[in-house]
Amino acid sequence: DIQLTQSPSTLSASIGDRVIITCRASQSVSVWLAWFQQKPGKAPNLLIYKTSILQSGVPSRFSGSGSGTEFTLTISSLQPDDFATYYCLPYKNYPWTFGQGTEVEI
């Protein structure tokens, strides 16, 4: 099974900041990595899939990059609605494992 390291676990940021979250996998997942956003009490929401494809309706300030074992989620200019927890998910092979999560807080 894949081992994941998502960092940081918590990130303190301000409105307008550029935010970068990293996800490292123990083995190559090629481009098969997704990012999710979750707000308290709500189901997760798919932001990005296949490393860099923005899900419909997701603002363009979100972007993803990487390949193989190292991936990043970038929020170019943090907005109030972006304070949430973010999870990566490599999905090349089963079983899937979500990253540990990154809480973006003020």
Add this chain to the structure above:
Amino acid sequence: EVQLLESGGGLVQPGGSLRLSCAASGFTFSDYVMNWVRQVPGKGLEWLSVISSDSSRTYYADSVTGRFTISRDNSKNTLYLQMNSLRADDTAVYYCAKDTTMTGAPCDYWGQGTLVTVSP
């Protein structure tokens, strides 16, 4: 509009069983791969299981293999999770989520979740 509605959660004693359902609407259910994911309150997401569109293939997380069974009834547009030998650490909110394999998008729609509490 895609909708996924979980039901069947509740309080169950350790060692007991529960069957969760996920009613799907707004898309052709029989064309899509479906997943179960859970989340212990205040903790991270844990993927549990997946089933192919025609039920021919299923996969499970190690933590539930041999205890949980995923299934679906395409005639009823419903996904199921049969949970046996429940333990306290199975207490969580359980979500169903659909994939869109054609685009390569995993878990692109989620239900609202149903809470399972395992306690004496």
